[in-house]
Amino acid sequence: MPSTEANIDELFEDGIANAGAIYKRGNEVVRPLQVHSSSVHQLLKHLQQAGFTAAPAPIAIDETTERISFMPGVVPAPPYSPWCLEDQTLYEIARLHRSYHDAVTSFQPEENCKWNTGLADPAGVGIVCHNDLGPGNIVFNDGLPTGFIDWDFAAPGRALWDAARTARAWIPLDDPQNASTYGFGGLDPIKRFQVFCDGYGMNRQQRRELLDLLNECNAVSVAYVASQVKQGKPAFVKMWKDYKLDALYKVRTKWIEDNHDVFVKALI
Template sequence: MEEQLAGGNMAPVFRVGATVRRETGEWTPAVHRLLAALTSIDEVPAVIGLDDFDREVLTFLPGDMLAGADATVLWSERILVSSARLLRRMHDASVELAGDPSLVWRSPAHRPREVICHNDFAPYNLIVRGGVLSGVIDFDFASPGSRVWDLAYLAYRLVPFAEDAPHAESLDRSQRLAALINAYGMSFAPDDVVSVIVQRLDELESFTLARASDTGHADFLAHAAMYRRDAERLKLWNARNS
């Protein structure tokens, strides 16, 4: 029996028993190569193959979406640190794929091609069990890029800098950004990470406006407007804190 899962903004995703099924495309072999490279990481789903409808079949990761967790879990130091450390492990395991010209990805690459970026490593794609980070899903938009390209989007969503972050008014963004960078384990300057967030938001705004045009859905316009407001606010934040 198939159960349609929440999310799947680009195409529906279904659970069948202990597996997840979703559409395939020219990017699927590259994504499966990536998941194979990440097999030593327990928080990542494993590839089983394709079903009779040519959908990919992955293992189902039990748990709840971090995005829907109580604020005491969502904004906990434990989740902040473990998310950055998981991203670092994924990046380190993907290095050999980053320069492979034979791989076709769904998303454009970004230079420098250091690692394979998840490109949507955020609370709505992270899974928790018992208040502990236990999984990451939705690798379809992965592509080569820099480490900070991925880390910046995690910072946007988990420090957080996003306007729509719930119950985050009292958080110390400067302290959380520093903790996130420290947990990842590389010496990125906080203002450089924020500058990359702005670049990402510029790209997201363009992508989301195109989606609004293609689908006619007004909610995409609202999201694009939020990305623009957040980008302008972060430019000011960087000017104040540089």
């Protein structure tokens, strides 16, 4: 159904890839149809059946849109409220992330499924990862994460790849100066790395493997964002400019390389 102001209850303008094209109508969220939408709906249906309540329910797909359930709550945006940066919040995100991975383990996608692999694990096998659980894609209630939204980048990969992507966004695993430019300044990355891994329930070997994945994760993000900028996608062009992403990514990569051994030592 074409959207008119009359049948839109709220237009969401805080997204990135689909900025300005997603809206609420009744208890539903309407999003533009993508080639992977029906695969994502298979995944969301599985999660409902598996009793994982922190993902929207799939409602319908038509020629131009997909409809999913609206998840009430707060989606953090900068400047972030203090609760958003608390260790307990990080712990709960990691815990919910683990329960998503537990719920998705039994998902067997049909062979003809199509996924957007823009942020996916290059290894390409494993569970279906969310791949994009940064602050703009988690719904909170009373400071607790209750909804993982925006499943556009869901794709097969290692669970640790998905965990690494979430960890780097929320700890964050980045140069402190960089982190302060996007509202995550003044945090202790080593302590928060432990908090995240504890919340997820990772053993030492998994913590080590996650660290080893970080720069590959960054490289994939940089390549994806750069490709969107090259195609002239306005939200990405703006983000690239506003956050000086070219320089920021270089500093982040160096920081991760320089601090790798510091993190490994902290695991002992």
